[in-house]
Amino acid sequence: MAIIQYLLLQGFQMLLVLAVAPLLIGIVRRVKARLLRRIGPSVFQPYRDLIRLARKDVVVAHNASWLFLVTPYIVFAAIWVAAALVPTYALGLIFSWSADIIVIVGLLALARFFQALAGLDVGTAFGGIGTSREMMIASLAEPAMLMIVFTLSLLAQSTQLSSIAHYMMTVQVGLRVSCGLALMGLVMVAIAENGRVPVDNPATHLELTMVHEAMILEYSGRHLALIELASALKLTLYLSMLVCVFVPWGMALTDAGPLALLVGVVLYPAKIAAGGAALALLEVTVAKMRVFRVVDFLNFALMLGLLAALLLFVSRSI
Amino acid sequence: MTAASLPSLKDYLGRNRQMDGHAPWPRVSLVTDTWMALINRLATLPWVLLGEWTDGDTVLAAVLDETDGAAAVLSLVTQGNRFPSLSHSRPAAIRLERAIADLTGMAAETLVDTRLWLDHGTWPVAQPLGTAAPRQPGPLPLPYTFLPAEGEGLHQIPVGPVHAGIIEPGHFRFTCFGEAVVRLEDRLGYTHRGIEALMTGADIERGARLAGRASGDSTVAYGLAFARAVEAATGTVPPPRAHWLRALMAELERIANHLGDIGAVCNDVAFGLMHAHCGVLRERVLQAAGACFGHRLMMDRVVPGGVAIDLDDAGGRRLLTLVRDLRPRFQELVELYDGTPSLQSRMLGSGTVRPELVRQWGAGGFVGRAAGRNFDARLNPGYEPYPQLELTVPVLEEGDVNARVMIRILEVRESLRLVEQVIRQLPAGPVRVPVAAVADGRHEGVALVEGFRGDVLVWLRLRPDGTIGRCHLRDPSWFQWPLLEAAIEGNIVADFPLCNKSFNCSYSGHDL
Numbered sequence: 001m002a003i004i005q006y007l008l009l010q011g012f013q014m015l016l017v018l019a020v021a022p023l024l025i026g027i028v029r030r031v032k033a034r035l036l037r038r039i040g041p042s043v044f045q046p047y048r049d050l051i052r053l054a055r056k057d058v059v060v061a062h063n064a065s066w067l068f069l070v071t072p073y074i075v076f077a078a079i080w081v082a083a084a085l086v087p088t089y090a091l092g093l094i095f096s097w098s099a100d101i102i103v104i105v106g107l108l109a110l111a112r113f114f115q116a117l118a119g120l121d122v123g124t125a126f127g128g129i130g131t132s133r134e135m136m137i138a139s140l141a142e143p144a145m146l147m148i149v150f151t152l153s154l155l156a157q158s159t160q161l162s163s164i165a166h167y168m169m170t171v172q173v174g175l176r177v178s179c180g181l182a183l184m185g186l187v188m189v190a191i192a193e194n195g196r197v198p199v200d201n202p203a204t205h206l207e208l209t210m211v212h213e214a215m216i217l218e219y220s221g222r223h224l225a226l227i228e229l230a231s232a233l234k235l236t237l238y239l240s241m242l243v244c245v246f247v248p249w250g251m252a253l254t255d256a257g258p259l260a261l262l263v264g265v266v267l268y269p270a271k272i273a274a275g276g277a278a279l280a281l282l283e284v285t286v287a288k289m290r291v292f293r294v295v296d297f298l299n300f301a302l303m304l305g306l307l308a309a310l311l312l313f314v315s316r317s318i
Numbered sequence: 319m320t321a322a323s324l325p326s327l328k329d330y331l332g333r334n335r336q337m338d339g340h341a342p343w344p345r346v347s348l349v350t351d352t353w354m355a356l357i358n359r360l361a362t363l364p365w366v367l368l369g370e371w372t373d374g375d376t377v378l379a380a381v382l383d384e385t386d387g388a389a390a391v392l393s394l395v396t397q398g399n400r401f402p403s404l405s406h407s408r409p410a411a412i413r414l415e416r417a418i419a420d421l422t423g424m425a426a427e428t429l430v431d432t433r434l435w436l437d438h439g440t441w442p443v444a445q446p447l448g449t450a451a452p453r454q455p456g457p458l459p460l461p462y463t464f465l466p467a468e469g470e471g472l473h474q475i476p477v478g479p480v481h482a483g484i485i486e487p488g489h490f491r492f493t494c495f496g497e498a499v500v501r502l503e504d505r506l507g508y509t510h511r512g513i514e515a516l517m518t519g520a521d522i523e524r525g526a527r528l529a530g531r532a533s534g535d536s537t538v539a540y541g542l543a544f545a546r547a548v549e550a551a552t553g554t555v556p557p558p559r560a561h562w563l564r565a566l567m568a569e570l571e572r573i574a575n576h577l578g579d580i581g582a583v584c585n586d587v588a589f590g591l592m593h594a595h596c597g598v599l600r601e602r603v604l605q606a607a608g609a610c611f612g613h614r615l616m617m618d619r620v621v622p623g624g625v626a627i628d629l630d631d632a633g634g635r636r637l638l639t640l641v642r643d644l645r646p647r648f649q650e651l652v653e654l655y656d657g658t659p660s661l662q663s664r665m666l667g668s669g670t671v672r673p674e675l676v677r678q679w680g681a682g683g684f685v686g687r688a689a690g691r692n693f694d695a696r697l698n699p700g701y702e703p704y705p706q707l708e709l710t711v712p713v714l715e716e717g718d719v720n721a722r723v724m725i726r727i728l729e730v731r732e733s734l735r736l737v738e739q740v741i742r743q744l745p746a747g748p749v750r751v752p753v754a755a756v757a758d759g760r761h762e763g764v765a766l767v768e769g770f771r772g773d774v775l776v777w778l779r780l781r782p783d784g785t786i787g788r789c790h791l792r793d794p795s796w797f798q799w800p801l802l803e804a805a806i807e808g809n810i811v812a813d814f815p816l817c818n819k820s821f822n823c824s825y826s827g828h829d830l
């Protein structure tokens with residue numbers, strides 16, 4: 001009986017992230033529009049866009065291989081599973097014990113690998129540019145991400161996100177320098193990984209400046225819908241991770257009652273929305289950096305992760 | 319040789335017989351020998367080539383001596399549709415002469431680049447200004463060979479003519495080494511509408527409307543240049559109030575376009591805040607223009623003989639209020655631009671144009687003034703009413719994207735000042751006189767007008783019946799597009815859109 005309940009809770013989490021992801025994009029766009037003195041489209045516009053794309057025909061280049069066709073499904077599946085592994089409204093969901101944060105990073109890498117291959121597959125110039133830039137960013141973002149993961153794991157003595165969140169919620173962590181550094185580093189990695197300003201501009205129409213958008217230029221119809229949804233899920237995933245580690249309060253603990261679960265379900269979208277609004281604010285206040293400045297940006301994130309880990313040891317030994 | 323010892327254009331003109339019926343600049347008819355001598359002279363003298371075009375079997379070139387604002391049109395009757403190329407001493411002539419070949423079939427001898435330029439093989443007639451022979455265009459444009467760049471690891475990126483954004487069509491061929499641009503070559507001509515062919519045989523009224531549509535964002539500048547050329551050709555003297563109203567419209571156009579550009583440049587580095595606020599200010603200028611002159615872009619408001627619409631007192635007050643409102647808000651935006659480090663890091667040092675190139679090509683507008691070329695057609699050679707106004711021309715030396723934005727910022731301030739001055743000093747009286755009728759004889763006029771992009775040149779010849787025999791329009795972009803190719807060299811591909819926007823060259827004005 002208990003297993004069914006666990007599966008239901010886990011299933012709910014998977015649907016929850018899927019349902020919230022386009023809304024998050026809608027909120028970011030809406031807040032950004034308001035900050036730029038525009039009214040902006042409704043926050044539900046991304047849902048309509050996805051439905052519109054899903055209904056449209058798929059146009060595929062003549063020289064596209066099977067890789068191009070399967071990539072949207074692989075990318076979507078990998079990122080959805082990864083998003084389902086991050087605790088959102090409750091800790092200790094059944095999947096979260098089967099995979100830790102390193103698996104999440106791995107799933108994201110898998111999705112990126114296929115995305116990059118598909119970007120190269122059709123052989124257009126923009127796909128190549130986008131892929132090479134994406135790989136440059138990824139090769140720097142992943143070490144930084146892992147460094148931050150180590151810091152958090154060392155702190156909570158676990159690589160399970162559920163355990164880390166539980167540790168943050170229950171133990172008197174206090175204001176730790178390591179936590180602050182890790183938070184900053186994770187935010188920077190999240191910005192780079194999701195292709196947000198100042199690393200990439202998701203709203204641009206300038207082919208030559210694109211990173212993520214250049215890779216997916218050739219996609220259309222339901223393929224594009226899947227990739228767009230996967231991008232939204234990825235942003236949700238990173239925000240969920242930030243929220244779950246650094247603002248875990250309100251999440252239902254393992255085996256909590258229905259009331260705690262309800263609080264978690266209500267609080268989670270609110271936290272994500274607040275995160276989305278903060279992202280919009282950031283995107284309005286900075287200009288995009290030069291492509292090669294991203295290297296410095298991510299190296300800085302790596303340094304933060306490294307410092308966070310080192311400081312942890314130093315503070316332990318005292 | 320020092321600048322003082324160089325022979326001036328005035329001396330040169332004094333030694334040559336000037337043709338009648340060409341105004342306001344003198345026209346000198348050359349023969350092959352003297353044309354060749356001119357080519358040699360151009361190689362050593364800093365005279366600026368303002369344009370090169372043809373009329374029938376004659377090739378004409380306009381030159382300007384920047385030291386004293388003397389300008390002249392030099393012409394050569396070609397032999398067998400061939401003429402010696404000016405491109406060896408003025409590389410800016412290369413594309414002008416390629417366009418001449420496409421439009422008329424007249425070939426410049428020893429021109430290094432004889433590829434088609436405006437003609438992509440899709441026009442229903444060949445050489446529309448020459449034989450105009452009908453032809454069956456192929457289903458696809460003719461193949462085009464881009465200039466080679468060879469080396470290990472180089473790859474090409476074709477961009478356009480269809481772009482992801484809603485902009486005009488143009489093709490850019492990048493040869494890159496990784497992200498670094500080794501060579502950029504642009505290919506234009508996609509928006510060719512045959513304006514010069516339409517001009518031939520049109521009456522003056524229709525001609526003015528056509529000129530106003532050469533490049534929509536510069537419609538006042540084109541209208542003004544065309545009107546001044548017609549007035550010069552016919553000897554029409556527009557009333558003083560018309561001159562001042564023209565300047566008012568030209569400055570409003572400049573403010574609106576510069577505001578749009580400043581925002582658009584920032585938007586290209588994802589700084590939407592500047593774009594949004596500049597867009598609001600630009601909109602206010604356009605609304606005021608619409609309320610005062612009956613058209614937001616003031617299209618067809620400058621006509622030969624004066625202006626089509628008078629400004630009433632309420633309109634004048636509205637414009638003064640606009641200037642007063644705009645000034646502090648624009649100042650805030652300038653402070654935002656200057657005070658945002660992430661923005662400055664993109665603008666400074668990107669897309670630098672060397673001052674020698676700007677001088678060599680005679681590039682005007684913000685492209686020239688951002689790289690040390692102190693040239694503004696409003697003062698040099700100058701036209702009414704600017705000599706009576708207080709106007710400083712901003713000049714910077716850096717030649718990068720930031721300098722081009724800063725020139726625009728400074729020009730917006732100057733233009734706001736000019737709008738105030740014009741409204742305060744606006745003389746009373748009529749705003750339009752009929753264009754004087756022409757009789758037999760030669761009636762040719764030329765005008766150089768400072769649009770927001772730079773100097774617009776219009777030359778025309780009227781027939782005795784008052785229709786247009788030939789009209790040539792030269793957009794400032796002719797001399798700016800090639801510099802964009804030079805500016806991007808050594809930059810990275812991802813910075814091209816930013817550089818391109820900071821140039822903001824016209825496609826339609828160039829392709830005509």
